[in-house]
Structures are given as C-alpha cells and as structure tokens.
Amino acid sequence: MNAIEIENLSKYYGKLRALNSMSLEVPEGTIYGLVGPNGSGKTTLIKVLVGSLHPNSGFIKVLGLDPLKDKWKLRKQIGYMPQSPALYDDLSARNNIMFFGKAQNVPDLKKKADEILSFAELTSRANDMVGTFSGGMKKRVSLCCALIHNPRIIFLDEPTAAVDPHLKMQSWILFRKLAQSGVTIFISTHQMDEAMLCDKVTILRNGEILAVDTPQNILQRGKTNLKISVNNEEKVSTIDSTPKSLADELKKYGLEKNITSVELHSSNIEDIILSIVHEKEKEEKS
Amino acid sequence: MTHTFIIAQRVLSQLKGDRRFLALSIFAPLLIIYFLKLMFDTFPSFVDVKSNTIPISAFIVHFLSFILCAVLLVQERTRGTLERMMIGGFSKTSIIGGYSLGYFGLATLQAITVLTESIWLFNLSYDTKTVVLLFIVIWLLAIVSVMLGIFISTFAKHEAHVFPFIPLIILPSVFLTGLIIKPDGLPIWAVIIGKCLPLHYAVNIIHEIVKPEYKIIDTLVDFGVLTGYIFGLLGLASLTLKETE
Ligand SMILES: Nc1ncnc2c1ncn2[C@@H]1O[C@H](COP(=O)(O)OP(=O)(O)O)[C@@H](O)[C@H]1O
Ligand SMILES: [Mg+2]
Numbered sequence: 001m002n003a004i005e006i007e008n009l010s011k012y013y014g015k016l017r018a019l020n021s022m023s024l025e026v027p028e029g030t031i032y033g034l035v036g037p038n039g040s041g042k043t044t045l046i047k048v049l050v051g052s053l054h055p056n057s058g059f060i061k062v063l064g065l066d067p068l069k070d071k072w073k074l075r076k077q078i079g080y081m082p083q084s085p086a087l088y089d090d091l092s093a094r095n096n097i098m099f100f101g102k103a104q105n106v107p108d109l110k111k112k113a114d115e116i117l118s119f120a121e122l123t124s125r126a127n128d129m130v131g132t133f134s135g136g137m138k139k140r141v142s143l144c145c146a147l148i149h150n151p152r153i154i155f156l157d158e159p160t161a162a163v164d165p166h167l168k169m170q171s172w173i174l175f176r177k178l179a180q181s182g183v184t185i186f187i188s189t190h191q192m193d194e195a196m197l198c199d200k201v202t203i204l205r206n207g208e209i210l211a212v213d214t215p216q217n218i219l220q221r222g223k224t225n226l227k228i229s230v231n232n233e234e235k236v237s238t239i240d241s242t243p244k245s246l247a248d249e250l251k252k253y254g255l256e257k258n259i260t261s262v263e264l265h266s267s268n269i270e271d272i273i274l275s276i277v278h279e280k281e282k283e284e285k286s
Numbered sequence: 287m288t289h290t291f292i293i294a295q296r297v298l299s300q301l302k303g304d305r306r307f308l309a310l311s312i313f314a315p316l317l318i319i320y321f322l323k324l325m326f327d328t329f330p331s332f333v334d335v336k337s338n339t340i341p342i343s344a345f346i347v348h349f350l351s352f353i354l355c356a357v358l359l360v361q362e363r364t365r366g367t368l369e370r371m372m373i374g375g376f377s378k379t380s381i382i383g384g385y386s387l388g389y390f391g392l393a394t395l396q397a398i399t400v401l402t403e404s405i406w407l408f409n410l411s412y413d414t415k416t417v418v419l420l421f422i423v424i425w426l427l428a429i430v431s432v433m434l435g436i437f438i439s440t441f442a443k444h445e446a447h448v449f450p451f452i453p454l455i456i457l458p459s460v461f462l463t464g465l466i467i468k469p470d471g472l473p474i475w476a477v478i479i480g481k482c483l484p485l486h487y488a489v490n491i492i493h494e495i496v497k498p499e500y501k502i503i504d505t506l507v508d509f510g511v512l513t514g515y516i517f518g519l520l521g522l523a524s525l526t527l528k529e530t531e
C-alpha cells in the first residue's frame with residue numbers, strides 16, 4: 001500500500017508558485033527523502049501533507065485519508081516535526097515532550113518520555129528549560145515530540161540540520177529501525193549526502209520534481225574519472241558509474257601485467273544531485 | 287475537555303516559570319496605581335479623585351491583560367507551536383478554552399491585588415458587599431480583556447501586529463467610556479463608539495456600585511453586557527482562529 005499519494009498538487013503563495021502540479025507515491029515502510037535547495041518547496045509540501053496548508057489544486061491521500069477532510073483521524077497517526085524547533089522555551093525538555101504526548105493520550109507517558117529522552121541523549125538535561133538549549137539540542141527535543149505517540153507516518157522537516165554528526169547518525173539509525181517496523185518516514189533535507197540514507201529520493205527545485213529514484217540509481221547517473229597507467233604511461237578517461245562500464249573500460253587493456261595502477265574517482269551523490277539541479281537551471285535559461 | 291485542561295495547565299506552568307512575565311502582570315499594575323496616587327495627591331482637595339481611582343485601576347488591568355495575552359498567543363504562532371498543537375491533535379476550541387482558563391487564574395490574581403492596593407492606598411472605606419462587587423467587575427473585565435487578546439491575536443502574524451490595536455481599542459477606551467470625563471457631553475457618534483467598548487460597562491458599574499443608594503438591579507444590564515462580551519469574543523475568536531492557511 002502507498003502511505004502517501006499525490007496527484008497534480010499545486011500550491012501558490014499569491015502569485016508565487018511554490019508547488020507545480022506535482023505527483024508522487026510513497027510506499028509504506030520506506031524512508032522517503034525530499035532533497036532540494038532552500039526555497040524549493042520542501043516545507044510547503046510537508047505542510048500541505050500534514051493538513052496545515054490548503055493546496056490550490058490536486059489530489060492528496062495520506063494513509064488513505066484526506067489531510068483536510070479526515071484531519072482528526074489522520075492526526076492520531078502522523079508525527080510532524082516542523083523546520084523551526086516549535087517548542088516552549090520556558091518549559092523543560094521533558095514537559096515539552098509530555099505536553100505533546102498528552103495531546104495524543106499516549107499510554108504510560110512518563111515511561112515513554114524517559115525512554116525517548118534517553119535515546120536522544122538528553123536525560124541529563126531533561127529538566128532544564130529548552131530556552132537554554134543549543135540549536136541541535138532543540139532539534140532533538142523537537143524530534144522526540146514528533147515521535148512520542150508512535151505515529152504510523154512521520155513528517156520530518158530538515159530534522160538533522162545543525163545536529164552534530166554523531167547524533168545525526170544515531171537519528172538515522174532510529175529512522176531505519178522505525179522503517180523496519182513498518183513506519184513510513186517522509187524526510188526533507190538540503191544536505192545532499194543524506195539522500196544516500198533514504199530508500200527513495202525526490203529531487204525538488206522551484207516546486208518541481210526533477211527526479212525520483214533510489215540513491216543507488218542516482219549514483220549511477222554520475223561519472224567516474226579513470227586514470228590507468230600502462231607501462232607507466234597514464235591514460236585518462238571518463239565513463240559512467242555503472243560497474244559494467246568500469247569492467248568494459250578495463251577490458252580494453254586486457255587486464256594484463258603491464259597495468260601498473262588504476263585510480264578511480266566517482267562523483268558522489270552530492271555532486272550528482274547538484275549537477276541535476278544545475279542542468280535544469282541551464283535548460284531554463286536557454 | 288481534558289485537552290482544555292492540559293493547555294491551561296501548560297499556560298500556568300509557563301507563567302510560573304517566566305518570572306519577568308509574572309512580575310510584569312502583577313507588580314506593574316500595582317506600581318502604576320502608586321504613580322496614580324502620587325499624581326492625585328497633587329490635585330486640589332475639591333477634585334473628587336476617589337471616584338476615579340477604581341475605574342482607572344480597572345483600566346490598567348484591562349490594558350495589561352489584553353496585551354499580555356495577545357502577545358503570548360501571537361508568540362505561539364511565530365514560534366510554530368500553534369501549528370504544532372493543531373497538527374498534534376488539539377482542537378481550536380481546546381486551545382481557546384485552555385488559554386482562557388489559564389488566564390482565569392492570572393486575571394483573578396490581578397483583580398485581587400489591584401483592588402486591595404487601591405482601597406488601601408486611597409483609604410477607601412467601602413463595606414464588604416461593595417468590595418466583593420468591585421472585585422467581580424474587575425475580574426469580569428479582566429476575562430473580557432483576555433478574550434479580546436485571544437481574538438485580536440488571530441489577526442496578527444507577528445508580535446508587532448498587536449501594537450496597532452492599542453490606539454485602535456485601548457486609547458478610545460480612555461477617552462470615550464467615562465473613565466476620565468462623563469461621556470454625556472460627547473457628540474452622539476462618540477458616545478456610540480464608547481458604548482461599543484467593554485470598559486464603558488465596567489466603568490458604569492463601578493460608578494454605580496460606590497453610590498450609597500446602589501441596588502444590584504440598576505446594573506444588571508451592564509453586568510449582562512460584560513458577560514456577553516466574554517461569550518461573544520469567545521465565539522468570534524473560534525471563527526477567526528484558522529487551523530489551515
Ligand atoms: N508563507 C509564505 N508566503 C509567501 N511565500 C512563501 C511562504 N512560505 C514559503 N514561501 C515561498 O515558497 C517557496 C518555497 O518555500 P519552502 O517551501 O519554505 O521551501 P524549502 O522548505 O524547500 O526551503 C519559496 O520561494 C518561499 O519564499
Ligand atoms: Mg524548508
């Protein structure tokens with residue numbers, strides 16, 4: 001089943017077109033990445049999906065429900081972490097989490113809050129006011145608030161921006177665990193390298209989808225620079241990133257003893273996504 | 287209904303945690319009333335300052351409750367917690383209800399402290415019945431102010447948007463409701479505007495209550511209007527508070 005279905009979704013802010021007739025499908029239990037530079041419409045799309053913004057046109061189903069008409073049914077099943085921390089500075093981390101947990105009538109809330117605080121490595125600061133926290137710590141509290149009621153689908157708007165690398169990795173390990181238990185995770189990021197950690201990625205620019213693919217397939221769109229030394233003579237070539245092309249290229253030299261070294265430089269996912277975005281820009285200019 | 291209490295409880299624990307805010311909402315009115323006393327002391331003795339003391343105290347509560355409540359709610363909008371509450375499963379009605387209930391406590395505290403100080407500072411000798419009635423009026427007015435704050439906050443995208451409403455609503459209250467001068471001499475349209483403002487009814491009741499020949503029946507209509515404002519503004523706020531944009 002698809003957790004999210006979108007068809008021809010458009011959203012305007014006055015004259016500005018933030019989402020342009022967009023269609024996509026998100027299968028249940030996947031980590032779905034929304035990747036794009038600032039202003040590409042990631043936040044707008046998430047807000048429309050959680051039912052906080054009215055779309056101008058299009059068809060949306062989240063868990064088979066309409067985000068606006070079936071909002072009460074849906075709100076029990078979704079977790080939402082906005083891009084800004086959206087926390088109460090003058091409440092403690094624990095009280096922030098408890099407050100949003102109470103809204104969802106979470107059973108055994110105290111215990112659940114302790115668990116989630118300990119996952120986020122916030123136990124020692126649990127009773128401190130959130131106002132005294134750093135940006136990354138606020139992000140973690142905010143993530144806890146979005147997860148406290150065990151939602152079936154989670155919308156995370158740039159959850160790892162400003163989080164240190166260690167906790168960023170911890171978060172991704174948790175996302176993976178949640179996905180394995182059947183939770184769908186819809187996550188936006190402007191950090192292109194995080195695309196590698198998703199099951200599927202949509203690349204967004206100016207409210208338009210430039211590509212939808214698995215990170216592996218996106219990687220193969222990249223180029224590999226190859227430096228082969230034969231009898232100490234260097235030969236440079238550029239091939240695409242599939243394993244087959246590499247084998248083919250090497251076969252030319254017969255894989256013989258006179259190959260003294262092989263140097264490979266493949267473009268990483270960040271380079272590839274940026275080149276997809278730039279290509280589109282060039283296309284529009286010409 | 288439980289959601290309303292959850293929000294009220296949160297508002298109260300926020301108020302408790304925020305010392306500056308608490309100081310502003312409780313001690314600021316007391317200080318201002320003391321300044322009032324200093325000013326009134328310089329007036330010649332034939333000016334009747336006593337009858338103006340309680341109405342002005344009521345006005346201070348009105349003004350501060352309105353501003354503080356509106357700003358706090360607008361802050362929820364700018365910080366994104368309002369959106370988060372709604373997506374998190376709180377309804378509009380429980381948000382408005384929770385805010386009103388949370389501020390109920392603050393309004394009660396304000397009404398008690400302000401009234402106590404005024405009576406003590408100005409040596410006002412009222413009997414118990416009068417004091418209780420005065421308390422009820424100020425308390426009702428404080429609740430109206432909270433509702434007004436909630437209602438106005440639904441039009442504001444930023445904290446700064448609250449401030450234009452000060453000259454729009456609060457200043458006319460000073461000039462047109464009988465707070466300083468009796469509105470009888472004003473042109474008819476100004477009297478009508480005055481009668482649209484909730485402070486008008488509170489001031490009216492206060493002037494009546496302190497008269498020796500006062501009977502509750504004389505002010506029943508004004509009490510009714512004041513209570514009507516509470517429910518009217520509550521209804522309006524639940525219409526103008528948007529869940530989606
Ligand atoms: N409330 C708003 N009013 C007007 N324009 C907006 C509003 N929110 C976003 N936009 C515009 O819509 C576009 C997409 O924004 P957004 O969804 O926030 O992008 P992202 O989250 O990818 O950075 C941007 O050009 C932004 O300026
Ligand atoms: Mg964004």
